[in-house]
Amino acid sequence: MKNRLIFITNDDGFGALGIEKVIEVAKEFGRVVVIAPETMQSGQSHAITMYSPLSLRVVSKCDNVEIYACNGTPVDCVKMAFDHVLVDEKVDLVISGINHGSNSAINVLYSGTMGAAIEGSFYGCPAIGFSLLDHDLDADFSASQHYCREIIASVIDGDVSSSLCLNVNIPKGELETIKGIKVCRQCKGFWKERFVCRKDPRGADYFWLTGEFFNEEPLAEDTDNWALYHNYVSVVPIQVDLTDYSKMSSLQNILNSDI
Amino acid sequence: MKNRLIFITNDDGFGALGIEKVIEVAKEFGRVVVIAPETMQSGQSHAITMYSPLSLRVVSKCDNVEIYACNGTPVDCVKMAFDHVLVDEKVDLVISGINHGSNSAINVLYSGTMGAAIEGSFYGCPAIGFSLLDHDLDADFSASQHYCREIIASVIDGDVSSSLCLNVNIPKGELETIKGIKVCRQCKGFWKERFVCRKDPRGADYFWLTGEFFNEEPLAEDTDNWALYHNYVSVVPIQVDLTDYSKMSSLQNILNSDI
Numbered sequence: 001m002k003n004r005l006i007f008i009t010n011d012d013g014f015g016a017l018g019i020e021k022v023i024e025v026a027k028e029f030g031r032v033v034v035i036a037p038e039t040m041q042s043g044q045s046h047a048i049t050m051y052s053p054l055s056l057r058v059v060s061k062c063d064n065v066e067i068y069a070c071n072g073t074p075v076d077c078v079k080m081a082f083d084h085v086l087v088d089e090k091v092d093l094v095i096s097g098i099n100h101g102s103n104s105a106i107n108v109l110y111s112g113t114m115g116a117a118i119e120g121s122f123y124g125c126p127a128i129g130f131s132l133l134d135h136d137l138d139a140d141f142s143a144s145q146h147y148c149r150e151i152i153a154s155v156i157d158g159d160v161s162s163s164l165c166l167n168v169n170i171p172k173g174e175l176e177t178i179k180g181i182k183v184c185r186q187c188k189g190f191w192k193e194r195f196v197c198r199k200d201p202r203g204a205d206y207f208w209l210t211g212e213f214f215n216e217e218p219l220a221e222d223t224d225n226w227a228l229y230h231n232y233v234s235v236v237p238i239q240v241d242l243t244d245y246s247k248m249s250s251l252q253n254i255l256n257s258d259i
Numbered sequence: 260m261k262n263r264l265i266f267i268t269n270d271d272g273f274g275a276l277g278i279e280k281v282i283e284v285a286k287e288f289g290r291v292v293v294i295a296p297e298t299m300q301s302g303q304s305h306a307i308t309m310y311s312p313l314s315l316r317v318v319s320k321c322d323n324v325e326i327y328a329c330n331g332t333p334v335d336c337v338k339m340a341f342d343h344v345l346v347d348e349k350v351d352l353v354i355s356g357i358n359h360g361s362n363s364a365i366n367v368l369y370s371g372t373m374g375a376a377i378e379g380s381f382y383g384c385p386a387i388g389f390s391l392l393d394h395d396l397d398a399d400f401s402a403s404q405h406y407c408r409e410i411i412a413s414v415i416d417g418d419v420s421s422s423l424c425l426n427v428n429i430p431k432g433e434l435e436t437i438k439g440i441k442v443c444r445q446c447k448g449f450w451k452e453r454f455v456c457r458k459d460p461r462g463a464d465y466f467w468l469t470g471e472f473f474n475e476e477p478l479a480e481d482t483d484n485w486a487l488y489h490n491y492v493s494v495v496p497i498q499v500d501l502t503d504y505s506k507m508s509s510l511q512n513i514l515n516s517d518i
Contacts, residue, residue, distance in 0.1 A: 054468070198312070204314070207339070239503035241445050244498035
């Protein structure tokens with residue numbers, strides 16, 4: 001198990017505590033290469049940098065762990081790994097995280113952590129995005145480390161698809177309070193948002209986005225948000241076909257389209 | 260039909276030719292409010308701005324068309340519309356585009372145009388992302404305008420779901436060369452990419468992302484890429500549940516999870 005190559009990125013930046021904690025676990029499985037954003041990239045979704053060049057610098061190389069910082073998005077970091085730094089190597093697993101904050105439900109769409117995990121799965125190796133439901137800079141990651149270790153081992157040793165992508169969210173709290181792992185579906189819900197408007201010193205308006213998540217199916221026991229609320233680690237397998245097959249035939253009528 | 264309220268955004272910026280061309284069509288249906296990015300936001304996916312404030316300025320107000328520019332992403336522009344500028348109004352339709360370049364197949368994930376359209380559909384009104392397969396700054400949008408008009412009319416007059424979201428791609432070429440509209444599913448494919456590495460004047464490396472799309476199912480006649488290749492306008496209905504239901508039971512075994 002010690003001879004694996006694991007690539008790690010995140011969206012909180014290479015210096016975040018969450019990535020440090022998952023590196024500690026990942027290096028138990030072999031060599032670790034990290035390419036993570038220079039700066040906070042929360043909410044960057046699947047964004048890529050097309051109109052400015054990227055830079056890459058070595059942060060440190062020691063103990064079978066190489067860390068690079070890139071001035072792009074989380075998805076840029078994954079592309080930089082597979083298309084430049086690790087182009088001739090076989091990567092066994094992509095890890096993104098551990099994110100500071102939830103990526104359950106609709107958050108998966110906005111999440112830079114999950115954007116990177118999804119991108120990783122496009123390169124023919126399994127990918128896992130880990131998130132802890134705690135935004136504190138000094139959050140307690142000990143229970144997260146326990147479950148990261150367990151899930152990484154299961155995926156690396158398991159008979160899994162090479163395009164497997166998992167969205168793993170971990171409740172806040174000590175290990176003893178967490179009841180186990182639940183495989184779930186993405187919960188339906190929405191963000192109700194408003195902009196806080198302020199005046200700059202010259203009198204011009206500027207706006208900060210704020211919001212609150214509303215769960216549309218709080219009683220649905222097969223959802224990630226239900227699992228997290230009941231102190232389970234939620235694991236949602238991810239795919240990227242966005243086609244809404246249920247609407248195809250009615251659309252054909254509305255648009256008078258062929259076939 | 261003249262009394263509709265249509266909100267428009269894009270990812271190429273408020274000054275792009277594609278948005279000008281769809282505004283011309285949309286104002287035939289009523290009042291138009293545009294909030295579009297100040298600058299090019301191609302490849303911004305579903306990104307939101309969380310760690311810096313947004314600004315908004317009036318570009319012009321005339322002929323029942325109001326245009327604002329926002330310094331954020333396409334999704335920020337949609338939130339700015341529904342959570343600030345149009346907060347007390349009923350929007351009948353969200354349009355994103357017309358994008359300069361394809362958003363078919365996996366491009367839907369990276370696309371700022373489609374990020375905005377998807378976000379629009381979260382606010383309880385139908386949303387359409389339009390893209391023309393032509394990157395030229397002075398592309399010919401006449402066929403696009405024809406199909407935009409037809410599809411907007413069908414959606415506004417049709418009995419459609421309030422969460423309907425469409426990914427519409429239009430082949431390059433004159434109107435007579437286009438065979439009609441096809442309702443499709445998202446084609447499977449991937450980008451094979453590489454970084455072009457250059458030296459800055461100080462001798463440090465910098466990298467430009469380049470790549471080529473590979474269609475994994477070129478013969479599948481029900482896909483958007485097949486339709487476009489055969490000169491049809493492709494229309495893919497979009498949903499945002501990323502759960503891979505086909506992997507749930509095998510994952511439960513691998514992870515020894517509950518239920």
